[in-house]
Amino acid sequence: MRKLAVFNSVTLDGYFTGSGGDLSWAHAGNEDKEWNAFVESNASGGGVLLFGRITYAMMASFWPTPEAKKSYPVVADRMNALPKFVFSRTLDEASWENTTLVKGDLAGEVRKLKSQPGEGMVILGSGSIVSQLAQAGLIDEYQFVVVPIALGKGRTMFEGIKDKQTLKLIGTRSFRNGNVFLTYAKA
Numbered sequence: 001m002r003k004l005a006v007f008n009s010v011t012l013d014g015y016f017t018g019s020g021g022d023l024s025w026a027h028a029g030n031e032d033k034e035w036n037a038f039v040e041s042n043a044s045g046g047g048v049l050l051f052g053r054i055t056y057a058m059m060a061s062f063w064p065t066p067e068a069k070k071s072y073p074v075v076a077d078r079m080n081a082l083p084k085f086v087f088s089r090t091l092d093e094a095s096w097e098n099t100t101l102v103k104g105d106l107a108g109e110v111r112k113l114k115s116q117p118g119e120g121m122v123i124l125g126s127g128s129i130v131s132q133l134a135q136a137g138l139i140d141e142y143q144f145v146v147v148p149i150a151l152g153k154g155r156t157m158f159e160g161i162k163d164k165q166t167l168k169l170i171g172t173r174s175f176r177n178g179n180v181f182l183t184y185a186k187a
Helices: 033-043 053-062 066-071 073-081 106-115 127-135
Strands: 004-011 048-052 084-087 099-102 121-124 141-147 167-174 180-186
Touching (some): 004 127, 033 073, 048 053, 048 106, 048 127, 053 084, 066 073, 084 106, 121 127
Parallel strands (some): 048 121
């Protein structure tokens, strides 16, 4: 059975996106060579990417561009090459390379994907599907990059969950730029 992980940046005050969807804060600290090497090595792994509609639109508008390929060549190559699933009831098509549009029941479709052979899957961004899949007990691992900034307002990726999510810490790594990478599994 495939493992499903979440990889998201969060602020010190627990937001994964700022007001109006602002994510500019998540890209601070890129002058840290160790951090950049971590990002590239993380992107070099295999797997399947899962997105909600909003994150998909943002990613699809950037990663295939010449700017992305020039600024982040390794990450752009992987983002474009990896298989992707976008979950949306409103999109009519998903034109980004290697993307499958899924309109059915989110939890049911993810259960099907998890039961198939293949490499692990990771959700990037996509707070609405993170909260739904966490509530359904389908997320196996949470990977958070805590960015040393407080926004005061924004959105948490666990908005709307009804049941407490108890996790256990299974890994940590800190970087010179102040970012801390935390990995949790279901307790």
